[in-house]
Structures are given as C-alpha cells and as structure tokens.
Amino acid sequence: MRNRREVLRVLGGLLVAGPALAQHMGHGAESPAPVGGMRVAPKPIPWEEGTCAFCGMPIKTPEGAWRGRTFPKGFFEQTYSQIAFERPRPAPHDPKQVVEALHFESIACMVNYAWVHGLKDGDGATFYVTDRGAYDANRPQESVRLIPARQATYYWGEKMMVVMNAKLLAFASAKAAQEFAERNKAQHGRQRFYSFQxxxxxxxxxxxxxxxxxxxxxxxxxxxxxxx
Known part of the structure; x- marks a missing residue:
C-alpha cells in the first residue's frame, strides 16, 4: 500500500494534471497484457445489496429515480468488475468482517482501488470484468459474464456514457471490441483500445x-x- 505522503504527492499532481490524464487515455500506446500469476475463481455477485468498494454506488442499476437521475435498465451492470481473493480478508470499511471478493460498478473504480491499496492481479487475487460483448441490457444480471481482466480488450470512447463517466468497457476479444467501436463511431467520437496492463x-x-x-x-x- 502506498503511504500517505506518496498519495498526497500524486493527488497534488492530479489537481493540475487530471485533464492531461484524460487526454492521455485517448492517445496511449498498447502494452502487453499481464501473464502468469495464480487464478482465483470469481465469487457470487451480490446484486441486491452490493455497492462499489471504491465509490459506494450500487452495482445494480437502481429502479426509478436515484439521486435525481433515472438510468436505463442495466446501465450499471455493463461495467461491473470484481477482485476475487485467494483467502478471505478484512472488509474495507469494517475490519471485523471478512470478504472473499470486492465488487465495483466501474472498471476504473476497480483499477483505482487496486492502485491506492496496492493490490496486484495474480498475487493472492484475480481481477475480473464484465464482457460487454455478451451483455444484454434486457437481462442485465443474468447476462453478466465475468472474464479475467488480464485477458480482456478495453474500449475507450470519448463521448461514451458509462457509470462514473469512466468511458471504459471490456470485451473478451479484440474483434468484439473493434466491431462495437465500428457500430458506435459516430456517437462516441475518438476511440481507442487498451490492454489491462x-x-x-x-x-x-x-x-x-x-x-x-x-x-x-x-x-x-x-x-x-x-x-x-
């Protein structure tokens, strides 16, 4: 885990470099995906009561208005992500409880949580993301198919709207990501593909x-x- 001084230094940089980071997301070069490391099976998803371990939002799309907004059916579920642990560990906000997995409603939330807490894929944990290519908004929870984050291809759309405005979706194959990009080129503006690394x-x-x-x-x- 990074110490507070390190995080403070980074936070100070983000206040002035945040826009530059977003721009970099649109121009980054592809890197090889992580390989090797242990594999933990994904854990059951607590759709009804689950909240994001990073931002606190529900992992299931709320019915009706929520905090002044109404979201399309399945809007949250399409970016659900999970960190499954090899051994149970204390819950983030209640050390008296133990959890077998952490749940996130955004790919960015999972990556950012792992960054600040020093968690690594393949080191006592396996990171999972929802395959957007298999996802059906009419059957959001039933159609969520978890794939190892290290094997996914990630799509970034400049004008795409997903939870937390993270602009990221995951696909099981590069072909599926490219086909999705082609279908949404007019609506999403600039588009890029990324590996988990x-x-x-x-x-x-x-x-x-x-x-x-x-x-x-x-x-x-x-x-x-x-x-x-």
Missing part, C-alpha cells in the same frame, strides 16, 4: 470525484469527504 500503467484512471475518492481511501478524508 495499459490501464494499470495509466492508473489512477480519470473518473468522477477521483481526487476525493483517492484521498478517502488513503485515509486523508472521512466517509463524507468523497461526495457524489
């Missing part, structure tokens, strides 16, 4: 409330400091 290299990834969320997880802010 690239996302890790770029972390922390731009998304809503990033600085406050990183500060909260570093212990620099209370629970109310992150805001939404």
């Amino acid at each position: 690239t996302l890790l290299d770029l972390a922390p990834l731009p998304e809503m409330n990033l600085v406050a969320l990183l500060a909260r997880h570093a212990g620099l802010l209370g629970e109310k400091g992150a805001g939404h």
